[in-house]
Amino acid sequence: MDFREPEHVTQLRDSLRRFVADEMPREAAQRWDKNDEFPRAEFQKLVALGVTGLTVPEEYGGHGPDILATMATIEELSRRSLAMAVPYIMCACYAGMNIMAAGSPRQKKTLLPRVADGSLLFAYGLTEPDAGADLASVRTRAARKGDTLIVNGAKRFCTGADQADYIYALLKSDGDAPRYKNLSFVLVPTKAKGVTVTRMDGIGMRGMGLTDVILEDVEVPVENVVGEEAGWNQGWPMLAGPALDVEKLEVAAMALGLATAALDDAWAYAHERKQFDKPIGAHQSVRHMLAESKTKLLAARLVLQQAAWLADTNKPCGVESSMAKLFVCEAAEEIILSCQRVMGAYGCVAGVDMERYVRDILVFPIAGGSSAIQKNNIANRLGLKRG
Ligand SMILES: Cc1cc2nc3c(=O)[nH]c(=O)nc-3n(C[C@H](O)[C@H](O)[C@H](O)COP(=O)(O)OP(=O)(O)OC[C@H]3O[C@@H](n4cnc5c(N)ncnc54)[C@H](O)[C@@H]3O)c2cc1C
Known part of the structure; x- marks a missing residue:
């Protein structure tokens, strides 16, 4: 067993750290948070490093898929600012991984090169006013009329819909079909007539802000069904499939980056700050908080890396990715509150x-499937009987 990070991932981290130091100073991160602002110009500079191509195979202009490197990228960006990590995810992961996993050959050919060159952003349109954890209950309808879909409904907490090109929307495509067999993913252009996007003021993860989306008689070409004809009513298997398993790791990687940053700052502060004539880090209660946090951080990193390694080697990772989402987000919250x-x-x-x-x-213990839902996933997938 070899726990060393692959050399190319370590090199990638080095170049990302230089990028963060040069292009994402602390003052900028504070400003993006305060103004709830997407730093598009800096994002274009990030794209020039080639990192959006990490989820795209060479035949479509990328140099992936490489999940471990993708997660390292998310972690390094999150150490400084989620305002940069979230758009990276919207491009490389929401667009790249989903189209790679579920797109038709034509969709792969047209969309994946735009992921590799960083010009395509998807917002996730899963949650609705009355559908949170219970996503199979979404009500937003896609009615088929010849070669056009007429979409009506509402999406809530749709991060970055005001900046994205498409909403990757989970829609009810067949009102008469049984639960789980009546859903499709559709690429709804955010600029289409009938799409209204309103910003919400969230507590955290600011930059790519939360939005409410109203969809009124939006006309979408039927070719925008993810997977095209083969994807009709296949939304649930796509949602429960490998791309969404890996999606949980993206949230964990952001949480890991934040916890790493918080611990770096608290560690430095414990050396600088003096009380009772000694650095506070010399007081046992502070030493123990920091030592515990270092331990939790290591465990969190290993859980995440193991799940990413499973995904990279095409092994099933549904249970491990739920475990990583659950453990890393909860541990990161404990670490940051201690710090x-x-x-x-x-x-x-x-x-x-x-x-x-x-x-x-x-x-983070809420977004992308709450901790309670991850526990349900783990117990269900491991076959724990309900009665
Ligand atoms: C910052 C942020 C960004 C987000 N971005 C997006 C986005 O881009 N796109 C998107 O579609 N959504 C997004 N969301 C929404 C997020 O995915 C949902 O908030 C989440 O799935 C939970 O849904 P809910 O808030 O409606 O809670 P509910 O589903 O109403 O749950 C409320 C509480 O009940 C618990 N609960 C519910 N059902 C069960 C159950 N069966 N067993 C045990 N406990 C249960 C939950 O754990 C939670 O504690 C975002 C949320 C946040 C906070």
Whole structure:
């Protein structure tokens, strides 16, 4: 067994760290958070590093798929700012991984090169006002009229729909078919007539902000059904399939990046800050909080890397990715709250990064499938009987 990170991933981290130092200074990260602003110009510079091609095979202009490297990219960006990590995910993962996994040959040919060159962003349109964890209950309808779909309904908490090219929308495509057999994924262009996107003011993960989306008689070509004819009413298998398994790792990678940043800051602070004539890191309670946090961080990284390795080697990773989402997000929240305590009141004021890490981490045990839902997934997939 070899626990060393592959050399190419370590090199990628090095170049991303240089990029973050040059293009994503702390002041910029604070500004993007405060203004809830997507740094599009800096994102274009990130694209020039080639990282959006990590989920795209060579035949479509990329140099992937490489899940471990993709997760390392998300982690490194998240250490400084989710305002850059989230658009990266919307391109490389939401667009790249889903089209690779479920797109038709024509969709792969036309869309994947745009993932590789960083010009395509998808927003996820799963959640609705009355459908959160229970996604099979979505009500937004796609009615078929010749070669056109007429879409009506609403999507909620749709991150970045105001910046994306398409909403990767889970729609009810057959009202008469049984549950789980009546859903399709459809690429709804965000600029289409009848699409209204309204920003919401979220507590964390700011930059690519939350939105509410109303869809009123939106006309979408039937060729925008993901997978085209073969994808009609196949939304549920796509949702429960390998691309969405890996999606959980993206959330875990962001949480890991945040926890790493918080622990770096608290560790440095424990050396600098003196009380009772010694650095606070010399007091046992602070030493123990930091030592526990280092331990949890290592465990979180290993759980995430193991799940990414399973995905990269085409092994089933449904259970492990739910475990990674559950464990990393919960551990990261514990780590960040401990780190905030180490920094005392200085971890509670706007303008100090710790305050932002705390707001950001609070969304991760909820977004992308709550911790409770991951526990259900794990128990169900491992065959625990219900009675
Ligand atoms: C910052 C952020 C970004 C998001 N971005 C997106 C996005 O881009 N696209 C998108 O589609 N959605 C997005 N979401 C929505 C997110 O995926 C949902 O919030 C999540 O799936 C939970 O749905 P809900 O909030 O409606 O909670 P509900 O489903 O109403 O659940 C409420 C509570 O009940 C618990 N619960 C529900 N059912 C069960 C059960 N069967 N067993 C045990 N406990 C249960 C949940 O764990 C939770 O604690 C985002 C959310 C946040 C916070």
